[in-house]
Amino acid sequence: MKYLFVLGRNIELSKAEVFSYFEKAKNPVLESEIDKNGLLIEVANPLENNSVDFFGGVIxxxxxxxxxxLNEVLNGIPKGDLYSGTGNKLNYTLWDFSKNYGEILKTLKEKFRNEKLKATLKHLTGNVKMQGGKNFEIPSSKLIDEEYFVFGEEKIYFGKISQRCDYSSLEKRDMKKPVRRESLAISPRVAKILINLSGIKSDEVLLDPFCGVGAILQEALIQKIKVIGIDKDKNAISGARQNLDWFKFDKKDYELINEDSSKAKILEANAIATEPDLGETLKKIPQKKDAQKTLEKFENLIVKIINNFKNKISGRIVFTSPYIRVGKKRVKCDIEKILEKTGLNLIYEIPEFRENQIVGRMIYVLDK
Ligand SMILES: C[S@@+](CC[C@H](N)C(=O)[O-])C[C@H]1O[C@@H](n2cnc3c(N)ncnc32)[C@H](O)[C@@H]1O
Structure with a gap:
């Protein structure tokens, strides 16, 4: 089963998310190839029709x-499968991940003519600014009926986009929930990525020891993962309760605890995915010594929390940490110190930030 994943703005993070997802889904990635933000993968079993909803970093x-x-592909482009609509008008686009784009496009046009379809090519004119500065094009028109893609040089793959991220429902659950805390909130996109990186499966228990008003909890519950949320702020826990109520999740699938996570007790959980306090929201680039202070404070906090829970967690511990702009560079916390003081191992670290953000995130994935 071969698929193309069109990745979001942080390619390294999206790729890690996709691999982690298939690892936990016991549907191993057998082969993969990447070109720009196109990730071609072969997996052992077919995907569900709503798979895209499980990812935070997949378009x-x-x-x-x-x-x-090239010849095999040109001759093999199927007829009927290309257009699933009715009528004889079709707006389409062709994602370009190959130098054979021109040949494939010519053949497509011929096919449409032979099939008496009035097909109009819509160019990819929208723009995504990728982390690292490059711009990639995406469809800008909502009037596109079908998106095709061509990928690869020696071996060429042609196919059709069959699942798209539903941005409107993501935005709705982010903006319409009863309690929002703009400055502290994590987006559903990043929440889903952390959940996937943690390797947690449905029916297992995820702990968020800095749950705030519950963005990670809500995204996990949507995926039928049970959750425990802890926050030392009474208002945050009350906000999380209102939000989870609003989603109508089954109350037996979540537990909310208003306590300090360096002392709180839980029975057990399978993984942690969390966004701790990343320090003050800064409007100006800080001095290095101030950034170091924030990082040290963060390190001390996360060490206490990990040491409090590590014996109750069977799987991975995933957390974000401040990744602070100092001059033209960014500084991150001392992960070696955290590993030494907790006895955990680093699986990987991946940065997530926007150019104009002073405090970005470094995401850490640890295990025992
Ligand atoms: C960045 S916010 C989490 C945001 C959350 N993911 C959301 O979307 O609402 C960090 C939260 O950690 C909480 N917090 C900070 N230190 C804590 C501690 N020692 N124990 C428990 N919660 C703590 C704060 O009250 C705050 O709500």
Missing amino acids: SIGKVLVSGN
């Missing part, structure tokens, strides 16, 4: 319809 997913050398 769309397409199915490979034909692969081979």
Whole structure:
């Protein structure tokens, strides 16, 4: 089963998320190839039709319809499978991950003509600014009926996008929930990524020891993962309760605790995914010594929390940490010190930030 994943703005993070997801889904990635923000993967079992909803860093997913050398692909582009609508008008686009784009486009146009379809090519004119500065194009028109893709040089893959991220429902659950805390909130996108990186599966228990008003909890519950949320702020716990109530989640699937996570007790959980306090929201680039102070404070806090819970957690511990702009560079916390004081191992670290953000995130994935 071969698929194309069109990745979001942080390619390294999205890729890690996709691999982690398939690892936990026991649907191993057998082969993969990446070009710009296109990730072509072969997995052992077919994907569900709503798979894209489980990812925070994936724009769309397409199915490979034909692969081979250029001739095989040109001759093999299927007829009926190309357009699933009715009528004879079609607006389409072709994602370009190959130098064979021109040949494939010519053949597509011929096919549409032969099938008496009035097909109009819509260019990818929207823009995503990727982390690292590059711009990638995405469809800007909502009037596109079908998106096709061509990927690869020696071996070429042609296919059709079959699942798209539903941004409107993501935005709705972010903006419409009863309690929002603009400055402290984590987006549903990043929340889903942390959940996937933690390797947690449905019916297992996820702990968020800095749950705030519950963005990570809500995204986990949507995926049928049970959750425990802890926050030392009474108002945050009350906000989380209102939000989870609003989502109508089954009350037996979550537990909210208003306590300091360096002391709170839990029975057990399978993984942690959390966004602790990342320090003050800064409007000006700080002095190095002030950034160091924030980082040290963070290190001391996270060490206490990990040491409090580590014996109750069977799987991974995933947390964000401040990644602070100092001059032209960014500084991060001393992960070696955290590992030494907790006895955990680093699986990987991935930065997540926007150019104009002074405090970005460094995401750490640890295990025992
Ligand atoms: C960045 S916010 C978490 C945001 C959350 N992911 C959300 O979307 O609402 C960090 C939270 O950690 C809480 N917190 C800070 N120190 C804590 C501690 N020692 N124990 C428990 N909660 C703590 C704060 O009250 C705050 O609500």
